[in-house]
Amino acid sequence: MKILGFLGSPRKEGNTAILMNEVLSEAKKGGHEVNIYYLNETNIQGCQGCLHCKKHGGCRIDDDMQSIYDEIQAADSIVFGTPVYWGGESSQFKTFFDRWFAFIISPPPNYVVSLRPGKKGVFFITQGREEEDMFQYLPKRFSSILKGMLGFSAVYTFVAPGLRKVEAKERPELLAKAREAGKFLIS
Ligand SMILES: Cc1cc2nc3c(=O)[nH]c(=O)nc-3n(C[C@H](O)[C@H](O)[C@H](O)COP(=O)(O)O)c2cc1C
Numbered sequence: 328m329k330i331l332g333f334l335g336s337p338r339k340e341g342n343t344a345i346l347m348n349e350v351l352s353e354a355k356k357g358g359h360e361v362n363i364y365y366l367n368e369t370n371i372q373g374c375q376g377c378l379h380c381k382k383h384g385g386c387r388i389d390d391d392m393q394s395i396y397d398e399i400q401a402a403d404s405i406v407f408g409t410p411v412y413w414g415g416e417s418s419q420f421k422t423f424f425d426r427w428f429a430f431i432i433s434p435p436p437n438y439v440v441s442l443r444p445g446k447k448g449v450f451f452i453t454q455g456r457e458e459e460d461m462f463q464y465l466p467k468r469f470s471s472i473l474k475g476m477l478g479f480s481a482v483y484t485f486v487a488p489g490l491r492k493v494e495a496k497e498r499p500e501l502l503a504k505a506r507e508a509g510k511f512l513i514s
Contacts, residue, residue: 328359330512331402335409335420337367342453342495346487346505347408350449353509354404364395366419371395373422380429384441392426404447404512407469411454411462424469430477444478449508453487453495462486483511 332351336343351361369391379387386392399405409420416424433439450469454462466484473479485508487501495501 328354328357328403328513329401330354330359330361330404330406331398332361332363332406332408333420333423334363334365334367335407335417335423336453337417337419338493339365339367341410341493342487342490343408343410343451345493345495346451346453346501347406349502349505350406350408350451350509350512353506354513357513359513362398366423369395369423371423371426374425374428381432381434384432386426386429388426392423396429400443402446404449406449406451406508406512408451408453409465411452411456411465414462416452416465427472427477440476440478442477445480446478447512448473448479448482449484449512450482451485451487451505451508453490455489455491457489459486459488461488481511483508 330351332347334344334347338344347363354361371392372388372390375388409416430440430442432441450466452462452465466486470482470484473482485504487495
């Protein structure tokens with residue numbers, strides 16, 4: 328099984344990275360192929376809204392996303408992790424995910440998606456606030472896009488609240504949540 332992780336935090340050893348590694352550790356144990364992308368280190372430009380993808384299929388922007396599109400097509404499961412920044416996803420994550428619009432070749436009613444269907448996904452957020460349901464709209468939104476528009480077969484989400492510094496390693500209940508997500512990926 329080929330599994331990709333996309334890290335939306337610029338902190339490679341921060342909370343989101345710690346939990347991403349914990350999710351992926353389950354997959355690694357099972358001997359699956361795992362690859363993490365640190366989005367902050369990639370060269371990904373913002374979607375230009377040119378709709379080239381609707382006329383010609385594929386995105387015309389020549390940047391790191393071109394090889395990432397191929398990797399995404401080939402992946403069986405994908406893990407998305409982002410810190411909450413001002414109530415939304417990080418800018419690195421937003422820039423990356425906007426580019427998934429290129430997978431939608433034709434909008435409804437003649438809906439055509441170029442992404443190979445049936446992938447499994449995990450989407451999680453880390454946040455400073457203690458209230459677990461405060462930014463629940465983020466997992467809901469991404470889960471609905473991935474399943475409803477991009478053909479994912481199932482998406483598992485979780486929220487890691489109360490993380491203000493780099494303390495995820497000292498939160499066994501959050502590490503356990505991440506491992507559960509990892510088990511889902513390879514089940
Ligand atoms: C620019 C910025 C904006 C943030 N906005 C929020 C927010 O709106 N709500 C919240 O609960 N935490 C917010 N946080 C806290 C982070 O979401 C939290 O500390 C997260 O775990 C950081 O992830 P990281 O360690 O992977 O970088 C913000 C942090 C930064 C740097």
